[in-house]
Each structure stands twice: as structure tokens, then as C-alpha cells.
Amino acid sequence: MFTVEERLRLRNRLIEAAEHDDRIAAAALTGSAAAGAEDEWSDIDLAFGLADGADQAAVLDDWTGRMYGDHDCVAHLDMRVRGTVYRVFLLRNTLQVDIAFAPAGEFGALGPTFALLFGEASEQQPFAEAAAKDLIGMAWLYALHARSSIARGKDWQAEYMISGLRDHLLALMCLRHGVPTSQGRGFHLLPEAITKPVEDTLVRSLDTGELTRAFSASIDVLLPEIEAADPELARKLADPLRALATPR
Numbered sequence: 493m494f495t496v497e498e499r500l501r502l503r504n505r506l507i508e509a510a511e512h513d514d515r516i517a518a519a520a521l522t523g524s525a526a527a528g529a530e531d532e533w534s535d536i537d538l539a540f541g542l543a544d545g546a547d548q549a550a551v552l553d554d555w556t557g558r559m560y561g562d563h564d565c566v567a568h569l570d571m572r573v574r575g576t577v578y579r580v581f582l583l584r585n586t587l588q589v590d591i592a593f594a595p596a597g598e599f600g601a602l603g604p605t606f607a608l609l610f611g612e613a614s615e616q617q618p619f620a621e622a623a624a625k626d627l628i629g630m631a632w633l634y635a636l637h638a639r640s641s642i643a644r645g646k647d648w649q650a651e652y653m654i655s656g657l658r659d660h661l662l663a664l665m666c667l668r669h670g671v672p673t674s675q676g677r678g679f680h681l682l683p684e685a686i687t688k689p690v691e692d693t694l695v696r697s698l699d700t701g702e703l704t705r706a707f708s709a710s711i712d713v714l715l716p717e718i719e720a721a722d723p724e725l726a727r728k729l730a731d732p733l734r735a736l737a738t739p740r
């Protein structure tokens with residue numbers, strides 16, 4: 493396990509290396525460090541803005557070599573948004589290092605956790621929060637497949653679908669309460685009185701009766717959330733959703 497001091501030393505080394513890399517015109521802290529909310533489990537989140545004409549692939553290759561050669565990296569993966577590559581590194585000491593390599597013109601804040609370290613940032617279109625109708629749509633879609641999975645005796649798939657339904661239900665709650673909706677980041681910020689009934693949606697075994705119980709509980713909690721978000725849609729969905737959770 494890494495220490496807070498090790499994380500700080502590595503972050504400072506990476507920022508210093510970026511300042512001396514002519515292909516990097518700007519850098520920023522992102523994530524919890526930018527919000528002043530780091531704890532002992534936080535990872536390193538950095539964003540680099542590439543200089544005009546910089547070869548993104550070459551920069552990625554060089555920095556990846558540095559992470560493996562100098563910082564005991566054991567694996568990495570990429571995520572892409574627009575032209576920006578988010579390379580996520582896993583170090584042997586379990587520290588996660590996320591570095592965004594943004595082409596010229598794409599470097600800037602996409603959300604509230606962005607603190608410029610050097611260079612200049614340009615205004616960017618921020619990420620949009622999930623819409624209630626989309627979360628509701630995904631919830632009833634998972635519900636459909638939960639019903640068919642249980643009926644077909646596909647127990648693991650049924651558990652997967654019930655969990656997916658619950659994830660979208662909780663995201664819908666987050667949207668209503670004004671906390672982050674993505675990747676469970678706002679779940680712990682929800683009032684306990686709101687999340688307590690959701691505990692009944694947890695699948696405790698792969699027994700068909702238990703899957704059916706958890707599925708029915710999920711529908712019971714979902715319907716009031718749909719009502720709060722869109723009463724007219726709730727009226728249309730109430731009977732079909734209850735029918736899905738009623739064993740034949």
C-alpha cells in the first residue's frame with residue numbers, strides 16, 4: 493500500500509517532468525486533489541495540455557515508458573473523451589495514476605475539479621449530468637431483463653440485471669438530491685432515510701425465491717422515484733413494472 497507521502501512525491505515528480513517537456517504546454521490537478529478532498533486512498537489525477545503540433549501518440553509512448561521504467565507501473569488502460577486520452581496506470585504499490593493527454597484546444601475544465609498548475613486552459617463544454625428520463629429508461633430496461641433471466645433460470649444474469657436496476661435507481665435518487673450521479677460517487681451523500689429501503693434490493697443468494705424477492709423490492713423502491721421525477725411517466729410505467737415483478 494502506498495503512503496500519502498509517496499503519492500505526493502510522485503505527483504510532484506510528474507508535474508516537474510511535465511514542466512520540462514516542451515510538448516506539454518499546460519497542466520492541471522484534477523479529481524479530489526483539485527477539490528481539496530484527498531484522503532489516504534486517493535489516487536493521482538493530472539491533466540496535460542499538449543502544445544500545438546505535439547504528437548499525442550509519441551507523448552503517450554514516452555510517458556508510458558517513464559511510468560513503467562521509473563515508477564514501477566504494472567499495467568495501464570485507456571479511456572477516450574473527444575480527442576483526449578485518459579491513461580490510467582496501476583503501480584505495484586496499488587497507487588492509481590490517471591493522466592489526461594489533451595490535444596491543443598481541448599485542455600480545460602470539464603467539471604468543478606480542475607486546478608490549473610501552469611499554462612493556459614481554454615473553455616470546454618462540461619460533461620452533462622444524466623437526464624432523469626434516461627436513468628428511468630435504463631432502469632426499466634434492466635427490469636425487463638431481470639424478469640426474463642429469473643424465468644429462464646439464469647441466476648447470475650438475473651443478479652446482474654437486478655444490480656443494474658439498483659444502480660440506475662440510486663443514480664436517479666442522486667439526481668433528485670443534487671449530488672453526483674456517475675459511478676456511485678454521490679451514493680454516500682444521499683440521506684440514510686432515502687437509501688435504507690434500497691438495502692432490501694440487495695440479492696443475498698442465487699435462490700430463485702430470493703432473486704424474485706430482491707427484484708420485487710427493487711420495483712417497489714423504483715416506482716416512487718419515477719413518480720418524483722416524472723409523474724406522467726410513472727403513471728404509464730406503474731402497471732407494467734408491477735407486472736414484471738409478479739411471479740407467474
